[in-house]
Amino acid sequence: MPSTHKSRTNQLQHQLEVLNDAMQSGTFASVAHMLNGLKPEDVAHLLESSPPRMRHIIWQLVEPENQGKIVQYLSEDVQGQILEQMDVQEVVAATEGLESDDVADMLQQLPNRIIQEVLLSMGQQDRKRVEEVISYDEDSAGGLMSTDLITVRASVTLDVVLRFIRRHEELPPATDSIFIVNRKDQFVGVLPLSRLLVSDPNTTVREIMTTDIETITVDMNAADVALLFERYDWVSAPVVAESGKLLGRITIDDVVDVIREDAEHNMLGMAGLSDDEDTFSPVSKTFPRRAVWLGVNLLTAIMASLVIKLFEGTIEKVVALAVLMPIVASMGGVAGSQTLTVVIRGIALRQIGKNNFGWLLNREVVVGFLNGAVWAVVVAAAAALLYGDMTLALIIASAMILNLVMAGLVGTLLPIGLKRMNIDPALAGSVILTTFTDIAGFFAFLGLATWFYQ
Amino acid sequence: MPSTHKSRTNQLQHQLEVLNDAMQSGTFASVAHMLNGLKPEDVAHLLESSPPRMRHIIWQLVEPENQGKIVQYLSEDVQGQILEQMDVQEVVAATEGLESDDVADMLQQLPNRIIQEVLLSMGQQDRKRVEEVISYDEDSAGGLMSTDLITVRASVTLDVVLRFIRRHEELPPATDSIFIVNRKDQFVGVLPLSRLLVSDPNTTVREIMTTDIETITVDMNAADVALLFERYDWVSAPVVAESGKLLGRITIDDVVDVIREDAEHNMLGMAGLSDDEDTFSPVSKTFPRRAVWLGVNLLTAIMASLVIKLFEGTIEKVVALAVLMPIVASMGGVAGSQTLTVVIRGIALRQIGKNNFGWLLNREVVVGFLNGAVWAVVVAAAAALLYGDMTLALIIASAMILNLVMAGLVGTLLPIGLKRMNIDPALAGSVILTTFTDIAGFFAFLGLATWFYQ
Known part of the structure; x- marks a missing residue:
């Protein structure tokens, strides 16, 4: 009788431990035996779940004739890392027996020069098929299709x-x-x-x-x-x-990969990460990739700081403003992210068009106002409690309502506008949005305070 | 020859416009004719893409014998809204000819009392099948399976x-x-x-x-x-x-829905939204759902404010601290979200276990330190430029490094810890994380400043 899944999951966990021990003690022969008895899909999962050094060792232990079948199941980022280490003949051998769309996906991870070499080393019929698929955009139907049909x-x-x-x-x-x-x-x-x-x-x-x-x-x-x-x-x-x-x-099977990648793209994109991000990519790759996004965020944070700087005089007089101002900005950021997330998903599911866009904008503004009003009461109470100052309570309540309405407005308009300009809202949306809500929050709160206190 | 997709998309857009116009002018007969000529999948998409009032009108125009086929293609949230308006006999009629797993999914959107009534009104064989599937957890293999097999x-x-x-x-x-x-x-x-x-x-x-x-x-x-x-x-x-x-x-087909929902769950969960969220849910539903999450965030924001309040004396002396402190908190939040997102995805793909967890933690801390160091230089330069104060520059640089290391640490440990406690990291992770990075950021920056300036 076939093994049940529970034992299989434990088995894979166990295999990872065996590998770990073997790496420490150097008993590779039995590990190699185990690896080459696994299905290629499972070896691919072990590779994806391993840090670079262990990944390298696993790959060395895989029989060359099994390598091709394994490579096709790897995600793009990992596939690229593995293919880099193979020579042209090994890559050609690895493509044998694969569908033309899978071969095209593999080749697209390689530099152009190598792609040409690999294509020239393939049989004529295979080459023609792969060349046809590779001529289409990777993210189009042509790039997904296989030419193998009855x-x-x-x-x-x-x-x-x-x-x-x-x-x-x-x-x-x-x-x-x-x-x-x-x-x-x-x-x-x-x-x-x-x-x-x-x-x-x-x-x-x-x-x-x-x-x-x-x-x-x-x-x-x-x-x-x-x-x-x-x-x-x-x-x-x-x-x-x-x-x-x-x-x-x-x-x-190829469509499932697209669905997974698209959905992950929206999630990872909002943190400025790419969707084929390897979970175990080394520091040398992770550090620069993340740095870019942090740099963009630093710029926007400095912009927000400059807004605060405009009101230094007021803060000097009423230091409570410095204590409370992050609350207004933070609430705007969270409310805006909620709107942004719903709208980005609606766009991805092709649900939002000019017929329902007005309704959506209206709802988001109304919800922003209502949530602003509800939490304004709480935050005003907190301010009154901490400082016994009713003017301060009134100021923070008004700023909160203003910022949450603003968040609903920008959270809806921004992704739709970006989409029209062909900019990916999942990638650029969240950083632009929080810049808006930070600046609006500080402006509303500190501006009102300056007006009341001076 | 079959129509190509381009014309179909335009067609659906066009249908939405026709509906819109009809709603305004009241010419429903031709709209009804159009609706009942569409595939049930397409009517379901029109329903999903419509605000409540138009959704109601569309539903009224659909022939009763087509309703069942349409309901099965709706997402849970919308399905619930539609089923609420149907009586038991209509629901029973709608389930005819559907697979047992789809019927079970539909019924689970109804109150228990109605489920029993519907089951009693079904034929015996159908009832037995549905009862079997419904007895399993909706999120288990049993809840996904159909008992119809050869x-x-x-x-x-x-x-x-x-x-x-x-x-x-x-x-x-x-x-x-x-x-x-x-x-x-x-x-x-x-x-x-x-x-x-x-x-x-x-x-x-x-x-x-x-x-x-x-x-x-x-x-x-x-x-x-x-x-x-x-x-x-x-x-x-x-x-x-x-x-x-x-x-x-x-x-x-059912697995594709699971993949889509799981991936969306991670994205929507991070904004405190549920994964079957209807894009066009009315204000009365959207407002309370979002309010809960905003309330949680308000609590954490007030906690961060109380930390700032500890340092009021220092801020009063050096108002530049109020201007610069959001930068440190914001950078920590963004860096932490990047780590959190990567780790949550790794957990979802079953890639992270005790064998590679140490490596991951180490990488995140190192990347946090490196990014902290790089951007500390920039932010120190900005501080020196704005205020000509080298002490301030040194303080903000140190706080930035500390907070980004902290972000890497918490961003890795938190989701893994939550998962062990059976708490969904996609839901609770981001709010707990930013609380940590806000508080750590303010503490590091204002604490160091107090030490240097007093």
Whole structure:
């Protein structure tokens, strides 16, 4: 009987410990044996879960003939690190037996010069296939598709189709349907294997094929492809040229990767990280990557400081302002992030357009006002309690309401505006937003205070 | 020829506009006609993309017999809103022809009393199936599985299998393989349809079935199920009881939803939002949901203020401290979020364990120190420029380094610690972290200043 998952998870944990011990004691022979008995997907997971030095040792212990199968399952960042260490012949060997879209993904991690060398070392048919896929944008339907597919004509009977299929030694992975094309190789419809299996062999393909299917054009954005797969529960789907010519097919396994990356992109992007970030990338890579984002943030923080500096005179008189001002800025930042996150997700799911945008903006402003009002009461009470100063309480309450309304406004308008300017809101949105809410918060609070106290 | 996607997107946009106009002018007949000609998936998307009032109108215009097919494609939050308005008979009608896992998902949005009524109104066989699925945790393999599957014995020939399959009118959705069980109904292996189609009809199932497959136990966490599907590129997979008995199967379309929700959970959770958040939920729902998170943040902001209050005396003497202190806190918050985000993602991908945790902590502290040092130089220069005070420059530089090291430390330890205590780090992590970095930042900066200036 197959092993259950629980034991498998423990097993992988155990394997990591064995590796760790082996690295300390130097008993590599048994580890190598264990590694080469694992599925390539599992070795890929071990590699992803290991710091650089152990990753290097694991890779040395993997048999060369297993390397290719493993590399295709690695995330881009790690894939790049591993491929860098291989020579052209090793890379070519590693691509053997892989689907053309997976080979294209692998090659795109390499420098252009090496890509050409690898392509020249491949068989002619394989090279043509990979060259075709690689010519498309990595983030388009063309970059996701495999050119490996089974096509038939609409006029033949199912019996003919069944015999045609039986001539194959195996079908391409995730084949759930075969595609029907006309004499010009234009896409006409699909025939799901499940329908083929339950239908009378004497019917023709035309009688039972599905033609009412959205097709994917080769230049469609990968995120749009993923939304179509999600919406229609597809396992595979045809990709066509503008002319209607069938070029290839996209399978759900590659779409799942797109969905994962897109969703992670939004999460990681908000912290200024890239979506293929290797969890165990070394200090030498992590440090400069993060530094850029911190530098941008430092600039905006200095801008906020300059706003505070305008009110130094007031703060000198009423030092309580210095104590309370971070509250107003912080609440604006959090409220703004909530709005920003909801709007970025709505944009990613293609839910927001000019028809509902006004409603959304209105809701965010109203919610900002209501939350501002509720928490203004609490913060005013806290200020009155700490300082016994009702003017101060009134000032901070007003500033809080102003800043939360501002946060709702900017949190909605900013991502939509950035998207229109083709700037990724997940990446730039949060830093611009908090700059706004910090500056607005300090301005409102210290400005009102200056007006009241002077 | 089928329509291409570009025209379809424009079409959906156009439909939204037509709806909008109709709502204004009251010409609903043609809109109803248009709606009932759309695929249920597309109507679901229109509903998701509409503010409450228009959502209500769209729903009124949908023919009752189409409602069920549409409801299953809605996200949980919207599903709940729609189901609330239906009576028991309408809900029962809506569940007809759906898979048992989809019905269970729908029912779970309803109050318990209504669930019982709906179950009693269903046919006995359907009721039993749904009751089985509903008895499992929604976030477990049992909650994801459908009990609708095709099983055969290992001893029969493929010819028998093919004839058995042909007796069905149609196969369950996303059937890419059939399952093999023994006399005790225990899972033995799978037979992919693609292999069935290319093999000699006279071979037996035993000769060509795959037995080397990880099985999913019924209590496995949904996120773990998703990771297995992702890792092994499955389209469907069997679910077994502890005893090895085959209970059902999980299909990729439901797994895709889990992946999307999990990834969104991490992004939305960091802003204190729930993952099934309806983009167009009304003010009455949005306001209280967001208020809770803002209230938690207000508490932490007041705590940070109390720290500042300790140093009022110093600020009164050197007002420049008030101007510069937000910089230190802000940089700590951003650096900490970067670490937190990477670690939360590593935990979600099951990459972080006791073997590599020490390495990770060390890297984050080193990166925090290096980034602290680099930006300390810049911020010290800015402080010296603004105030011509070298002591102040030295103080802010030291505080910056201290806070960024602290951010790396807490950003790594916090999510791992929360996870051990079974608290979701995506939800609680960011608010606790920024409390730490704010307080540490203010303490370091104002504390050092007090020491130097007094």
